[in-house]
Amino acid sequence: MLLPACGNMASPALRSAAERAALSQGSGTASNPTAGAALGSPSGAALPPGSAPTVTLPQASLPTQPLSVGQDTGSGSSAPPGPGGATGPSGRVPTGPAAPTGAASKTGGNGGATDVGVTATTITVGNVATISGPVPGLFRGASAGVQAYFAYINSQGGVNGRQLKVDAHDDGFQCAQNQAQTADAAKTDFAFVGSFSLFDNCGATALPADVPDLSEAVSSQRAALKSNYSVQPQKPGAATGPFLYYKSTFADSYQAAALLYYSTPATTGVIAGVKAAMQSLGYQIKYERSVGATDSNFTSDVLRMRSDGVKFVELLFSPGMIAEFMQAAGQQNFAPVVSTLGQGYDLAVLKQGGSAVNGMYTAMPTAPFFNASEASIPAVALYQTWMQRAAAGVPLDLFSVYGWTEAQLFVDALRASGPKATRAGVLQALSAVKSFNGDGLIATGYPATRQPTICYVLVKVVNGQFQRTDTPAGGYRCDGTWQTP
């Protein structure tokens, strides 16, 4: 924000800025390419239509033995899976309750203040997220997820005798503030963990190359940093998996498709990628429109789609707009197959859309986490439990999942780098992390090779609830390829 405090004042009144924020509110967003990560695949050719999906299962239970960073227990440890190939269990270093934590302190040899932000008893990491501003609490989940995971680790005795601390910053939805806070925190904090902001490109300009940055990059500038390790890295494009599913499940729907999206500089890559993914599979896009920040009239779109015989609709905008579109479609008795990326997995969609959103599909880059039934997955249960304990009042959302899993990746790397914690050591350990899935909490991403995931959980709204559909319990579908624009 040009005006320092405007992020708290003027910005709220800025339509498109506010909408950009609203787009990102809740889980998965159009402006957050992370939403597109659900559809990512590193390489490979498209599967033929109707190919049976390959399902990957995460570890069925919390691991009991520590592994070294980079060791991959699955088939795709050092390279992303090929087309339709199974990724197998995660190759990440597990961090289960039984993992040793305070070993160094017991042996008394962690080296004390070995680097910036490190003492004999603590390690402090930075986190810069948008918390105040147009939508108060927008990405508070990002730091809350980190704090929850650190609380869990600290309860186990910390790492090598050190307790983990978060130096949380709020960029107030301001570019310059994000940059300044990143620069300041880099001077005192050991690393960045779980940062999340639509202005992370601003912070990227101030991030020294030697500071580990374990943040889910929103911008291409942030993702391009060598020190950045996203648990689900992004790159322009999208995966074809969900579109393969729709094509094989709903015959002919692909011959008349529509695409509605909200475009920002940060989302053009995702939108172009989705379009390319659809077209690569033969989808005929009959209608597409970039909606405005305050658009609320989707009835005209529905009329046009119906006139054009549209049978499949892909929506790439905020949860509120998704609900509005679904209501408009329901009112006109227009019932195409409707698909969203992660942004559709939001309680606001259910609240506002009511029965109109029944039947809507969402391709999730993470395991579903709202329902108590999902607690059958140990990683989800652990996340739910510690979010409740350490961040009570912060709603579960995609951002806290990323905060949690980035923290998990950090702890893994920290352990692997040895008791004398150094930035260089952590960076080296991170460079060996070929794949990571947070024990199944997220679809397998490839931090070191910077390849996005192609895997996803297909969720459908049934009777006003999100339900896994055509995806085995605890598993992911990995049936697509990555399609670049």
Add this chain to the structure above:
Amino acid sequence: MSIVLPLTIVGVVYGCVYAVTATGLVVTYATSGVFNFASGALGMMGAFTYWQLTVAWGLPQLAGLAIVLLVLAPLAGALIERVLIRRLDGSSLGVTLVVTVGLLLALIGVANLIWDPSKPRALPQFLPNDSVALPGVNISAQQLIIVGVSLSIAVVLRVFFTRTRVGAAMRGVVDDRRLLALAGVSPGRASQIAWAMGASLAALAGILLAPLVTLNILPLTLLVIDGYAAAVVGRLRSLPLTVVGGLALGLAESYSTGYLSGDLPDMLRPALPMFLLFLAVVFLRQDRLRAGRSLSGWAPRTVSRRRSLVAGAVFVIAATGASWVLPGSALPHFGQALALGFILLSLVLLTGYGGQVSLCQMTFVGFGAYLMGRIAPGGSVLGALVATACCAVLGALVAIPVLRLRGLYLALATLAFASGMDSIFFIHALGDGGIIKGARLRVGGLSFEGSHAYTSLLAAAFAAGAVVLLWVRRSRFGRRLAAMNDSPAACATLGVSINGTKLAVFSASAALAGFGGILYVGQTTIASANDFQMLNSLVLLLILTLGGAATVSGAFIGALVYAMFPVIQQHVPSLGQVSLLLTGLAAISVGQNPDGIVGQVAKRIESWRGSAASRPARVAGTAVAGSPPVPERDRVLA
């Protein structure tokens, strides 16, 4: 099957939506002369309160409606009128705008404290399972209710305002309060009823629209902005014409969605409401707007060249010294205050001296910074001058179509321009990531990369700008500005070229703002499109008015208070939760203190000297030859 008829029906329905959002705005303006920027916020509060009563607490819908529309909203409106609006009688346009923007921010702040924005809420539709099948399209009961309410309000209120004594009295408040009082009607009471009605209508709009959109604080608050075009078509007075304006907008959107596709229509469509607003403002006949008042009721003394030079030098030395004394964490904020102060100088010239309210200053700021990033990323002074000159040209281009406008219409035209630039230029021109990287100026081979050095440069730039402005105020051009500020009609009568003066001051102000943008982004080293969005210009006006609109020192004081707030917040983190509310309250206080901090201090000093009581206020309008000084109160109402 043709979709013309269905699209037309949909356009009519959404046109009525726009009309409903504009209704409260028109009623309060028509009956009090105050353009209520907080109308949307009142609607949002109404919708959330209704949600609280009916959904959270389970009251029946009718009871909730009655409580909100017949009790709470009217009470709130009456209270706002009594506490805020009545005291604005005779105030300038700038002050009334700032106060209502303050109210807007305060209401959003309160809503954020009461209703956690991160929790999803939904307001159910009235008769959710009922709809009517029209040719090619189904219309829900909720939409039909909106159409009915919109048309009914237009008819009923027209009858009320034209055929009843109370209605006529309410309109009379705008024309002449004293005359109204002589007729035995209490202007205060009439105005209070008008605001109670306006608040109730705003709440009704919020309750009706919330089920169709999202029950989110910001989107609901900002929805009304798109209705400005409808209100202006109704010349801010006529509700039937407001409905016509809403229908035009709704139909334009519906047809464009149905028939136009491609990158260009997609890019332009979001700007459609503001484009129509601009057209309406520029081409429709202006109604009886009260205009021609200066922003400030208090006029500062003019300062001699020598004193201004000495003061400028002292300022540079003091600011440079302060940069070495301040803690490192506060220094960037101090630098921002200096750069922001320079930007505010552009408004001192335009608004403080010239009396022209512009709501697009941040657009020029962003344009200057953007051009600098393109032309001279290395910080060349020549590049900065070219960028500044381009801003001057853009300022002139904006001014040309709005030369005949004044007062609120001029403000709305600039608002529409700024919004259009947001939607079309800033979103798309900044490219990947949407950021501008700033460069610090290099002057004659001298580098100002260091924080202290750049702070000194900023101080020198501010001081130079202030000295130039003070010189302008003493100059012939400055007297013409003062005359234009005081009475455009008198100016024209005396042969002073209003259009030429307006064009020049707009252009010069845009140049100053653009150069200020270069300085500011040089300080922060980075900026995003978000920084230059339309309502940031309102915040600029707010800051300047807080400091003192007609003075260069007011520009610095306002900027300093504003820029240093985050430093205080670092020590008191809880302030972050109420910063919006505090800012709103500060803006509201402008209604009590239209001369800003500097004006208050100056008046205190004058009072201590014992001269204030005996000396009539210096009046900017004395530049109009021969007009004798008049008491401040009378001048304000002149």
